[in-house]
Amino acid sequence: MKIRVAMLVLAACFAACAALADEVSDALAKASDLYKAKKYVEAKAEMEKALTAIAPLAHGQYPKPEVKGGTYVNYEFSFRITRPEKDWELAIVSPTGSAAGGTTPFCQLTYSKADVKSDEAVICYVRDLKALYGAKYDTAVKGHEKEFLKIAGQKMATSVAQLSDQKVTGQTELTIGGNPAVRTDYSAKKGDRAMKCFTVDVLRGALMFTSIFVEAESRDKEIAPAFKQIVDSIDLSPVAIPEKGPEKGK
Numbered sequence: 001m002k003i004r005v006a007m008l009v010l011a012a013c014f015a016a017c018a019a020l021a022d023e024v025s026d027a028l029a030k031a032s033d034l035y036k037a038k039k040y041v042e043a044k045a046e047m048e049k050a051l052t053a054i055a056p057l058a059h060g061q062y063p064k065p066e067v068k069g070g071t072y073v074n075y076e077f078s079f080r081i082t083r084p085e086k087d088w089e090l091a092i093v094s095p096t097g098s099a100a101g102g103t104t105p106f107c108q109l110t111y112s113k114a115d116v117k118s119d120e121a122v123i124c125y126v127r128d129l130k131a132l133y134g135a136k137y138d139t140a141v142k143g144h145e146k147e148f149l150k151i152a153g154q155k156m157a158t159s160v161a162q163l164s165d166q167k168v169t170g171q172t173e174l175t176i177g178g179n180p181a182v183r184t185d186y187s188a189k190k191g192d193r194a195m196k197c198f199t200v201d202v203l204r205g206a207l208m209f210t211s212i213f214v215e216a217e218s219r220d221k222e223i224a225p226a227f228k229q230i231v232d233s234i235d236l237s238p239v240a241i242p243e244k245g246p247e248k249g250k
Helices: 002-014 018-036 040-058 129-140 145-156 217-233
Strands: 066-068 071-074 079-082 088-092 104-111 121-128 164-176 179-190 193-204 207-216
Touching: 018 040, 066 088, 071 088, 071 104, 079 104, 079 121, 079 217, 104 217, 121 129, 145 164, 145 179, 145 193, 145 207, 164 193, 193 217, 207 217
Parallel strands: none
Antiparallel strands: 066 071, 071 079, 088 104, 104 121, 121 207, 164 179, 179 193, 193 207
């Protein structure tokens, strides 16, 4: 059902730009055939092709990101993440300004328990790999997604400016929402404090979503369960556009 709704939305967008006719219509036709044949993974891949083609048209037409009931919702990129119910704050990060590794920042979760000086935080980003690599995208990413994610995780481990002496300690292949993902664990220091951190990189089509988890090593027993909740809350499934979004009326 979700695929059918997405196809209708894409078809409406397609009508606004005849120049994308062949690329979008071919992808939609293939997705429809694959969906009818119950080949849902393959149908999703074709839908991603259509989404990638139509994205430049739709850019800027989505409601602004918002926080609803403790969940960050990004309508443009279909990304959601939820804070733990207790002792955590969730804030939207402006996409303007410089971002680590050329990525676009989404949001940040911070530990906020009263009377506790905390370094614990989660920072979320997205990167459009086709925009980044251009014509080299097919050779740089396609066909070896997990290997690409592992290399990306190692690079992102060094992207938090306040940390030093980062050392990758392990990597684990994951699947999040049917998408390939890799968790990269690493140690680091913040001043003289030992830090225990990890990144989670998820690839959905040509978009790579990265969440960086930072904590003091001495507080791992307390923070690790909250970090697991946050990882489990990552949702990259389609997001319904509200009838009266933040942008309506402008």
